[in-house]
Amino acid sequence: MFAEIEESDSDSKVKDKARDDWFKNHIGQFPFYYSTPTTREFVNLDGIFKINLSVDKQLLDMLSVGLQNNNIGYLGSSEGWVDIKIERI
Secondary structure, X not given: OOOOOOOOHHXXXXXXXXXXXXXXXXXXXXXXXXXXXXXXXXXXXXOOOOOOOOOOHXXXXXXXXHHHHOOOEEOOOOOOEEOOXXXXX
16 A cells, blocks of 8 residues: 655665764753663562551542552562552551
């Protein structure tokens, strides 16, 4: 249905140079996150951890409904996912 457009090697090099030049000319206008790999250390905790938390009924109901649809929590890194269970006291 769509015609495939082939890009020549020279076109690719021209585009690469244009992109590189643009980044060099705008170097201070956008942040560089994770410009180099970071060495990380992790602590592997295997078990159940209970936290007492006081919330109003409306928030408790919203969290309970939300956990039925998506029971996962995030602890600060892409490796920090946990399951959540709410016990009403």
